[in-house]
Every structure is written in structure tokens, then in C-alpha cells.
Amino acid sequence: MLEKLKRMITAAAADYVDIRYEVKKTTTISMAGHELKKAGSNATDGFVVRALKDGGFSSVTVTREDDVPEAVKLAVQGASAMAGGGKTVTLAEVEVFEDNVEPDLKGDPALVPLEEKIALLKKYNDIMLDQPEIANTNMAYSEVDREKFFVSSEGSAIRERVCTVSIGGEVVARRGDLTQNIRAAVGGANGMAALKDREDVFLKRAQIARELLDADPVKGGTYDVVINPSLTGVFIHEAFGHFSEADIIEDNPPLRAKMEMDKQIGSDVVTIIADTLIPNQVGFYKYDDEGVPVKTIPLMVNGVLKGRLHSRRTAAEFNEPVTGHCVAQDHGFEPIVRMGTIYLKKGEMPLEDLMKQMGDGLYLCDGKGGQTSGENFTFGAQYGYIVKDGKIQEMVRDINIMGNLFTTMKNIEAMDNDMQLSERGGCGKGQMNIKSGYGGPSVLIRSMVVGGV
Amino acid sequence: MEKLLKIAAAKGLKAEVYSIREKSLSMNKVNGAVSEVSASIQSGVSLRILKDGKLGFAYTKNLIDREELIANALSSLDAGVEALYDFPDAGSISISDDYDDAVEDMSFPEIRKNVEQVEELYGQMNEGVFEAAAGCGTSELRILNTSGSDLRQKESTVYSMGQMIYPGTSSGIRNIFMGVSDAEPCVSDVNRTVDFFHSSLPEVEIGDSRMKVLFTPDSMYALTWRLGVASSAKYFYEKVSPLLNKVDSLVVSPLISLVSDPTEGKTGRRSFDDEGIKTHRVPIFENGVFKTVYNNLDYASKMKTAPLGTGFRGGMWGGEKVAMSPAPSLSHATFSLGSKSFEEMLAMMDRGVILFGALGAHSGNILNGDLSIGLNPGLYVENGKVVGRVKDAMMAGNIYEMLSKAIAVENAPYYTDSMYENPSILLDDISVVGS
Incomplete structure (x- = not known):
């Protein structure tokens, strides 16, 4: 052939x-x-x-x-x-x-x-x-x-x-x-x-x-939240991951300026890696659909922007190295810049200490889809719990969160020591990518807007 | 296709062959520079076979080996998917093709002229990003079955789009124009978008409160998605729809009517659905009353009702039509027009938000009708005037409660991404949560 x-x-x-x-x-x-x-x-x-x-x-x-x-x-x-x-x-x-x-x-x-x-x-x-x-x-x-x-x-x-x-x-x-x-x-x-x-x-x-x-519907408002690994994955994918795809910001000069390399984007506890080469993960592949071998890319290290995902075209446009992230849904589509596996690096404390550090707030669990538009993102949680004084209380439902990437990344305060990766992908950026894996630990974020119902 | 049907019939099978060929060209410009040029010529064949009350399904993009396609369908048949229906004899269906031969031969230079026409109308932008796009597409559909149906329909579409994106964001407001032969932009629509864009440049923090929300056609899918799921025969058959036992009951405001009528519209009309059933007007909600559980052949047979011509291939996430089985679908449904102009509706808003984009409409408990979406963008209105756009805000509620508070429906429709036009709908007393 x-x-x-x-x-x-x-x-x-x-x-x-x-x-x-x-x-x-x-x-x-x-x-x-x-x-x-x-x-x-x-x-x-x-x-x-x-x-x-x-x-x-x-x-x-x-x-x-x-x-x-x-x-x-x-x-x-x-x-x-x-x-x-x-x-x-x-x-x-x-x-x-x-x-x-x-x-x-x-x-x-x-x-x-x-x-x-x-x-x-x-x-x-x-x-x-x-x-x-x-x-x-x-x-x-x-x-x-x-x-x-x-x-x-x-x-x-x-x-x-x-x-x-x-x-x-x-x-x-x-x-x-x-x-x-x-x-x-x-x-x-x-x-x-x-x-x-x-x-x-x-x-x-x-x-x-x-x-x-x-469970009762959650009441809309601004909360401190701990999101579990599944939700962390959706958050990292939707809020930050898409923004690290070069084609998303390519034609938008103000966004390019905000995403300049070596800029402090997140709090200093945040490190995010795009690692499509993790064996057995849903995102795994060796070559992208331009014939470029995929590389592991540290996207953010201690809150500082260090990498970006590219096609050959965007790598030339940004004068940055190729990364092997230009992927098509299948034979019916041209390849575009996509994430493979992306995750937020875990911390050192157990989950219960993370809850104590939050005090009062919400513990939100498992992603229910998300969407991004420039620096704004939204994602749903399948269920959650009210947390009072670091203790998990009653279950709540109908939870959707909205935020601004830059504000939220700086509001990340801590994470626990248990990292998990998703087993199934599914990202609809113009075409469906079933090989978008994501994950991370549980993460404490201050001041999130929760929509409720 | 005839050969495929003959092979199936010779094996004692009832069969249906669905084939489609689609061609499209598109071009995008960003701030005056061409950013993307692409074309696509796709075809495919899907085969459904019936035997002893069971269904077999197979498809291919290239019909090279008919025996292999039949073998895949037979293997699927062996799995034991129940099918209590027969393929229809369409009889005489009068076909209305929305098709212009000239669109098949459109070239990239012609598409580029259409993009430039849009750019000219919007004029120079000093802030933000301007995207212009244009394209064309043709499709030829054929459905052939062993009951005697042989249906063909062709359609063509030409479109153009202009979108003004707010500085430092990917969020914008836009106009889409569409037609069978050309896509003549409407100057007054463009002027309104340009005016709204400039008056909504300041970002406004609105806190948490209840206010009026004007759903524009670009955000309407967040509502129709939920109404469509709840009124589908699938969810009635499974007894999980929130509208169970509510047929002929008033469930939303009498101002709201949602009708599936594939025979109406300026583009993309269909005389038969994707199972060869004649299409016609099907009121889903009429003056606020829930009227019809829409179906396909499968659920019509299960629920012992007549198929309504609402069985289509496709879904909210797109996908290859030949790879998908026909399902109950409101893909051709639109809200009926009301009596107010857009300007009159705007004047009714003492304080509120015009929703031009819904972020995260696919999240939440869709079956239950729950909605919690980012306003992206939401133009903030005070005393009938757009004074800015809201910063980091969501609106939330249950659509049955929300649509009970409809206070006006627009008297004109507009195109969005789909080939069907919708009006704007003004809702009162909606929960908006801001930063």
C-alpha cells in the first residue's frame, strides 16, 4: 500500500x-x-x-x-x-x-x-x-x-x-x-x-x-471546591489543554500574548504534562497523521508555561519545535492539533488533608462533559458532596462549573497524592477524537462559579 | 445497489440499501487572511436486512465487495437484534429536490468571492478578530428496498458566515446565510450584529440574580436537545421520559410551538425520512401542549403506532450517516414564529441577557430537562439597550419551568449551523450566576 x-x-x-x-x-x-x-x-x-x-x-x-x-x-x-x-x-x-x-x-x-x-x-x-x-x-x-x-x-x-x-x-x-x-x-x-x-x-x-x-440540586454560587481525578482530567483537558493547542490561539493575538512561553500562568503547585507515550493509555500512538513521532511535552512546570502542542504548520508559525500532535478522527478528516494523554502532576498529601485544607466547600466528582471557548470553560460534574469543616456531608446533583482559565489556574492551591487517568476519550473539537486521555489527582481550587439548576 | 438488493433477496432476506454521496468545498479567512481551504468527496452504502423478526446491519464506504457487505450483515443478524417491522413500500412520494446543478461545479475562486463579499459587508474591525467563511455542498441520497421503494433525493447548499470575536477571547456573535443556489447576506442582519458587537465590548460583572434571558437561534439547540430527548419514542418506550403521561397536557408556555416538518423550509427539505417513510408536519409541542411522541420504524412497531417520517441517521455529535442506524430524530424541527420583532423583544428587557452562545449545553441531566450553561457570549441589556457583555456567568434551570416563563417569540427566523431556521425566544425570571 x-x-x-x-x-x-x-x-x-x-x-x-x-x-x-x-x-x-x-x-x-x-x-x-x-x-x-x-x-x-x-x-x-x-x-x-x-x-x-x-x-x-x-x-x-x-x-x-x-x-x-x-x-x-x-x-x-x-x-x-x-x-x-x-x-x-x-x-x-x-x-x-x-x-x-x-x-x-x-x-x-x-x-x-x-x-x-x-x-x-x-x-x-x-x-x-x-x-x-x-x-x-x-x-x-x-x-x-x-x-x-x-x-x-x-x-x-x-x-x-x-x-x-x-x-x-x-x-x-x-x-x-x-x-x-x-x-x-x-x-x-x-x-x-x-x-x-x-x-x-x-x-x-x-x-x-x-x-x-x-440528592438535592446544588445551589448556584461561588464555592471553594475539591475536584476528583476524573474531574481534574476534564478540567485540565477543557480549561488548559485546548488552550495549549497552537491552532486555537494562532489567529488571536491577545490570546497568543497571554500564552507566551515562560509566562507564569498558574499557581506554583501546578505542573501539567502531555504524555501520549504512556503505555496502554487510551491516548497512545507513536506517529501523528503528519508522520511526526509524538513527544512528551511538559506544558506547564510549577505554573510556568513551558510547552505547546503543534502540527507542522503551527510549529513553523510559532517558531517552536514540532510535537507530533496533529491527528485526524479517521479517513474522512484532515488532521488538526489534538491532545493525546494530558495530566496534572500529583501532590503529596492524602485526600483527607486536602479536604481539611479546603474547610467548607464542595467535593465534586466525575466529569460529565465540558467545553471551552478561548479562556472561558465549563464542565459538568456527575455528582458531588457538600463539605463542612473538611468533612464530607450530603450528596448534591446538577452541578456545572464555569471559569476563566487564567483566574482558575492561579486559584489552584493543592492536590492529593492519588493520580488516575481516564480509560475512555472523546473530544469533539470539530471532529471526534476518541484518543483524548486525561487525568490527575484530586485538586483544591478556590472560588469557582457553580451554576446549579 | 440493485445488485446488492438482488443478492440479499436471493438469500431469502428482506433488505434495504441506503446510499449517499456528498461533496463539499469550504474556505475560511481570519482578519483578511485565508486560513483554511478544504474539500471532501465522500460516499457510502449501508445495508439493513430482516429475517424472522431479527435485524442485520452493515455498511461500507467503498462498495467493492458486495458479498463481504452481505456477510457482515448476516453476522450482525445472528446476534439477534429484534426487529418487528418491515421495510415500507413508499408508493408514490412526490420528491421536492432543493438542488442546483451549478453548485456541484463551484470552484475555490467562486467560494473565495463569497467570503470576500461577507468581509466587505462587515467592514473594518478595530478590536477583536473577524472570521469569514463560505462554502458549498451537494448530496445525493438513494434508498432502495425489497418492498418496492426506490427513492432518490438531491440537495445543494451554499453558505456564508461572518463572525465578530471579542478581544482576547474565542467568543463572538455571527450571521449565517444559506441558500440552495447562493447565500445572499442580509445587510440589516449584519448591521445589527456590528452594532451589538460594538455596544457589548465592555465586560460587565453581574453577580447572582434572576433576569430575562433572550435565547437567540445560535443557543436554541440547548433547548431543542432536551425537548427532543424527552419527546422521543425511545425514552417513552423505556419509560424514563419526564413527559410520560403528559401527551395533550400543557407543559410549557402557550407561546411555544415546536414542529418537525421536513417538507418546509428554504433548504434541505426532505420528502421521505432515512427509512423511506413519507415526511409531513408533526407538531411536537403546539401552543405549549405536548402533542406527539416522534418515532422511527423500530419504536413505531414496538409501541404499535404509525411511523411518522421522523427516522433519520445522525445525532448531536455528527458521525457517518451510513454507519448509523435510523433513530427517532428531531433534526428537522424548528420553533414556530411568534409575533414580536427582535427590537420589540429587546425593548421588553428591563434587565437581562441575550444569549448568543451556550457553553456546555451537552452537560447536565439532559433527559430531565436540566440546563446549566455558560453565557458565551451573553450580551447584557439594561432598559432595552445592550450595554456590555457579562463576564464569567452561567444560567441554570429546568427547561420546562424556564419555557413556562416565555414571554415573547420572534416573528422572523435565522440560520445557524443547521439547515433550518429558528426565531429567538424571550424568557423571564431566569437564574443567572455571575462572578
């Missing part, structure tokens, strides 16, 4: 061309309550062509091999249409690689029969449905196995397979007119081992959903 791709771009009249071909095999099994809703395996494929010409840069995605010549032509035309339009694109210089990468799987999902996967999903689903007041579940087994071939006119020729599996969804508790839901998920990028013997996770999630029926 790599040789075929080389031939496809040989004649392109451009300064630089690359082509990515990808076969994406998916297995999806979904259940609603006790009912099996979907089960099956499928394969799709497609091509992404990018061309750089006279400072213009363009990309084209096509499905059929017959359309590749048209795609190459359109990409060059698009680059020409951009050229001279004000912005001149250059690509940072990179080393040329030829490589063939297979993931280190503990139980290759491709070798496991569909019936076995259905049985595993049903087992976890039944555990939740058997709990009192659980009205419904919406659960799915998801397996995405991508075989990517990348060739550039500079000479890179790389094949890499990345495989991600998860079992997850929501469990719904109901009492009268009140429904409450909680998310449950296990998974990773190291094969079926991540999914086995996880009964305790699903039992616990169903119990929390039921407990939420007795």
Missing part, C-alpha cells in the same frame, strides 16, 4: 504533498435496557490528500481510490486559491521516517468472536439493571481498529495500527418523575485486558445513580 500511495502523489504539481490511506474496522454492540439494539463489525476506508503550493495549503478527503487523482488536483487548486491570500503557510522541517508500528495488545480484540463481546457487555449491563430503582441503561461496546498508511513527498512512509476498545454508557435511575443518570466506562488502547473483570466499576456506578435520587 505504501508503494501505491507513493505513486499516487508523484505527479502532483506542488511544493509538498502527503497522502494518508486508512482502513477503519469498527465493532459496535449497543443495548438499551435488556434489549440488544445493534451488533456487528464493519470496515471503511478512505484517503486524505494535502498539498502545499506557493505558501497556500489545502486538504481533500475522498472515499474511492478512483477519486484520488481528482483529490490531488483539488488539493493543489485549493492551495493555489489560498496562496497570496494574506497568510503564507510553511511546514516545520521534520525527520523522514519509514516505520511499521503494531500496538502492544493484551488480547487482540480482532481475534475475539462477536458473541463473546456481546456476552461481556450483557454481563456488565445486567449488573446495573439488577440494582433497585435502576430504570434503564444505554450501554455500548466499541472497538475501533485503524490501520493507517502515511506517505509524504519528502520520503516518509509509515504504517501504524491503533486499536481502542471500551464498554461504556449511562445508567438511569428513576423515582416518580425524577430521573438521574450516571456515566460508566472502562477501556483503553491495550486490548481486551482493559475490559475484563471490571464488575465492581459498573456496580458502583449504578449505586451512585440511585443515591442521586435522594
Whole structure:
């Protein structure tokens, strides 16, 4: 395939061309309550062509091999249409690689029969449905196995397979007119081992959903909060992580000024690392979709900005090193700057000391999605507790938090010594990235705006 | 596609083949410089088979090996997904194509002209960032089944967009223009956006209080998402919808009507849904009364009701249409127009916020109708005038309670990201939490 791709771009009249071909095999099994809703395996494929010409840069995605010549032509035309339009694109210089990468799987999902996967999903689903007041579940087994071939006119020729599996969804508790839901998920990028013997996770999630029926909505206001590792992950991803993606701030001079290297952005206890190379983590890959090997990047060290995530284009624009973070959802998309695994470094104290340090406030648990817009962010917590004098009290629900990145990073006061990473990703920055892993310890933040209901 | 259907029929299967081909071109400019140029030509085929009350499902992007696609569908069939319905014989459906051949051949230089037309209208910006974008797209859909249906629909869209982003943020206000053949910008809409932008440049801290909130079309999805989930046959069948037993009951203000009518609109009309069922007007909420539980073939059969032509592929998170099964969908639903102009609604606001963007609308207990969103941006209004934009604030509530407090609905609709237009809705006495 790599040789075929080389031939496809040989004649392109451009300064630089690359082509990515990808076969994406998916297995999806979904259940609603006790009912099996979907089960099956499928394969799709497609091509992404990018061309750089006279400072213009363009990309084209096509499905059929017959359309590749048209795609190459359109990409060059698009680059020409951009050229001279004000912005001149250059690509940072990179080393040329030829490589063939297979993931280190503990139980290759491709070798496991569909019936076995259905049985595993049903087992976890039944555990939740058997709990009192659980009205419904919406659960799915998801397996995405991508075989990517990348060739550039500079000479890179790389094949890499990345495989991600998860079992997850929501469990719904109901009492009268009140429904409450909680998310449950296990998974990773190291094969079926991540999914086995996880009964305790699903039992616990169903119990929390039921407990939420007795919880009151949180009252809106400004609180000191401790967020648990799951929520820390969402916070670091949404509030800071997106801001460290170069393309987010690239065309916004005031934001670029605020994110200047070596600037003190956070309090001096905050260190944030982008480490996509942590083995077995959901974010793991070796080469990005520009053929650049991914590097571990300290983004913030003791509150000082030290790194940024880049594509070749943004690395050149910022005159900073390439990082290997230009990734596409699949063969239907051009690659853009994305996080792999990102985490906040843990501290030294146990959780109970962190609570004591907070005194009165809220203990917020488990992310329920988030969103960022420039320096503003919001994210939901699946549940939480009122904390009085360092002691955890009654449960509260319907919690959403909003904040400003710069204010909040400086309001981080301490963290505990227990770091956890997410097992499933999912970031919708223009296209879905299921390989966005995140995590950290529990973190004490002063003065957060909590929306309530 | 016919061959695929024949192979399936020869194996004693009932079958449906859904195929789609889509082409699009787009260009973005930021502060006058072209920042992104891209194109896409995508196609795909999806196969559903039925046998002995069970469903098999498979799809591919490249229909090279028909036998492999059938084999994947048969493997899926063996898993035992229940299907109590049959594929419909569409009979005679009159097709309304919103399609212009010329859009298929649009080039990047033509797209660039459309971007520049938008830039010219907004004029020079001294503060913040200005983004302009334009593009076009065409699609050809075909649904063929063993019950005799062979339906085809084509559509084309041309769009342009201008967005003014506040200094030091990624938050802005915008106009989107759309059409089947062209996207003529509306000058008065642009002028209003420019005026609002300049008058909302100062940041205002508002503390915690209750006030009026004007949901614009750009933030309306936060409401329709929750109403759509609660009125879906899926959640009625699973008995978890908060609207259970509330059909024909008044649940929100009589000013509110939400209607799914894929046959109406200026762009993207559909004569049949993604299962080949004829589309028509389906009132979901009418004058505040909950009227209809919308469905697809699957849930219609489970609940022993007629399919309503509201089974579509896709979801709030997008995704490949061929990879997704048809589900009950309000993708074509819009709020009915009211009687007030935007200016009249603004004059009704003694103190409040115009919500041009909802941050985190996907968080929270969506099924229960709970909403807690960042105002991004929220333009602060005093005595009918925009005087700034709120800093770090959220609004929160339950949509049934919030929509019971609707006091006006706009008499004109506007495009947002979807191909369907919505008016603005003014709500009273909403909890806003500020920094």
C-alpha cells in the first residue's frame, strides 16, 4: 500500500504533498435496557490528500481510490486559491521516517468472536439493571481498529495500527418523575485486558445513580471546591489543554500574548504534562497523521508555561519545535492539533488533608462533559458532596462549573497524592477524537462559579 | 445497489440499501487572511436486512465487495437484534429536490468571492478578530428496498458566515446565510450584529440574580436537545421520559410551538425520512401542549403506532450517516414564529441577557430537562439597550419551568449551523450566576 500511495502523489504539481490511506474496522454492540439494539463489525476506508503550493495549503478527503487523482488536483487548486491570500503557510522541517508500528495488545480484540463481546457487555449491563430503582441503561461496546498508511513527498512512509476498545454508557435511575443518570466506562488502547473483570466499576456506578435520587440540586454560587481525578482530567483537558493547542490561539493575538512561553500562568503547585507515550493509555500512538513521532511535552512546570502542542504548520508559525500532535478522527478528516494523554502532576498529601485544607466547600466528582471557548470553560460534574469543616456531608446533583482559565489556574492551591487517568476519550473539537486521555489527582481550587439548576 | 438488493433477496432476506454521496468545498479567512481551504468527496452504502423478526446491519464506504457487505450483515443478524417491522413500500412520494446543478461545479475562486463579499459587508474591525467563511455542498441520497421503494433525493447548499470575536477571547456573535443556489447576506442582519458587537465590548460583572434571558437561534439547540430527548419514542418506550403521561397536557408556555416538518423550509427539505417513510408536519409541542411522541420504524412497531417520517441517521455529535442506524430524530424541527420583532423583544428587557452562545449545553441531566450553561457570549441589556457583555456567568434551570416563563417569540427566523431556521425566544425570571 505504501508503494501505491507513493505513486499516487508523484505527479502532483506542488511544493509538498502527503497522502494518508486508512482502513477503519469498527465493532459496535449497543443495548438499551435488556434489549440488544445493534451488533456487528464493519470496515471503511478512505484517503486524505494535502498539498502545499506557493505558501497556500489545502486538504481533500475522498472515499474511492478512483477519486484520488481528482483529490490531488483539488488539493493543489485549493492551495493555489489560498496562496497570496494574506497568510503564507510553511511546514516545520521534520525527520523522514519509514516505520511499521503494531500496538502492544493484551488480547487482540480482532481475534475475539462477536458473541463473546456481546456476552461481556450483557454481563456488565445486567449488573446495573439488577440494582433497585435502576430504570434503564444505554450501554455500548466499541472497538475501533485503524490501520493507517502515511506517505509524504519528502520520503516518509509509515504504517501504524491503533486499536481502542471500551464498554461504556449511562445508567438511569428513576423515582416518580425524577430521573438521574450516571456515566460508566472502562477501556483503553491495550486490548481486551482493559475490559475484563471490571464488575465492581459498573456496580458502583449504578449505586451512585440511585443515591442521586435522594440528592438535592446544588445551589448556584461561588464555592471553594475539591475536584476528583476524573474531574481534574476534564478540567485540565477543557480549561488548559485546548488552550495549549497552537491552532486555537494562532489567529488571536491577545490570546497568543497571554500564552507566551515562560509566562507564569498558574499557581506554583501546578505542573501539567502531555504524555501520549504512556503505555496502554487510551491516548497512545507513536506517529501523528503528519508522520511526526509524538513527544512528551511538559506544558506547564510549577505554573510556568513551558510547552505547546503543534502540527507542522503551527510549529513553523510559532517558531517552536514540532510535537507530533496533529491527528485526524479517521479517513474522512484532515488532521488538526489534538491532545493525546494530558495530566496534572500529583501532590503529596492524602485526600483527607486536602479536604481539611479546603474547610467548607464542595467535593465534586466525575466529569460529565465540558467545553471551552478561548479562556472561558465549563464542565459538568456527575455528582458531588457538600463539605463542612473538611468533612464530607450530603450528596448534591446538577452541578456545572464555569471559569476563566487564567483566574482558575492561579486559584489552584493543592492536590492529593492519588493520580488516575481516564480509560475512555472523546473530544469533539470539530471532529471526534476518541484518543483524548486525561487525568490527575484530586485538586483544591478556590472560588469557582457553580451554576446549579 | 440493485445488485446488492438482488443478492440479499436471493438469500431469502428482506433488505434495504441506503446510499449517499456528498461533496463539499469550504474556505475560511481570519482578519483578511485565508486560513483554511478544504474539500471532501465522500460516499457510502449501508445495508439493513430482516429475517424472522431479527435485524442485520452493515455498511461500507467503498462498495467493492458486495458479498463481504452481505456477510457482515448476516453476522450482525445472528446476534439477534429484534426487529418487528418491515421495510415500507413508499408508493408514490412526490420528491421536492432543493438542488442546483451549478453548485456541484463551484470552484475555490467562486467560494473565495463569497467570503470576500461577507468581509466587505462587515467592514473594518478595530478590536477583536473577524472570521469569514463560505462554502458549498451537494448530496445525493438513494434508498432502495425489497418492498418496492426506490427513492432518490438531491440537495445543494451554499453558505456564508461572518463572525465578530471579542478581544482576547474565542467568543463572538455571527450571521449565517444559506441558500440552495447562493447565500445572499442580509445587510440589516449584519448591521445589527456590528452594532451589538460594538455596544457589548465592555465586560460587565453581574453577580447572582434572576433576569430575562433572550435565547437567540445560535443557543436554541440547548433547548431543542432536551425537548427532543424527552419527546422521543425511545425514552417513552423505556419509560424514563419526564413527559410520560403528559401527551395533550400543557407543559410549557402557550407561546411555544415546536414542529418537525421536513417538507418546509428554504433548504434541505426532505420528502421521505432515512427509512423511506413519507415526511409531513408533526407538531411536537403546539401552543405549549405536548402533542406527539416522534418515532422511527423500530419504536413505531414496538409501541404499535404509525411511523411518522421522523427516522433519520445522525445525532448531536455528527458521525457517518451510513454507519448509523435510523433513530427517532428531531433534526428537522424548528420553533414556530411568534409575533414580536427582535427590537420589540429587546425593548421588553428591563434587565437581562441575550444569549448568543451556550457553553456546555451537552452537560447536565439532559433527559430531565436540566440546563446549566455558560453565557458565551451573553450580551447584557439594561432598559432595552445592550450595554456590555457579562463576564464569567452561567444560567441554570429546568427547561420546562424556564419555557413556562416565555414571554415573547420572534416573528422572523435565522440560520445557524443547521439547515433550518429558528426565531429567538424571550424568557423571564431566569437564574443567572455571575462572578
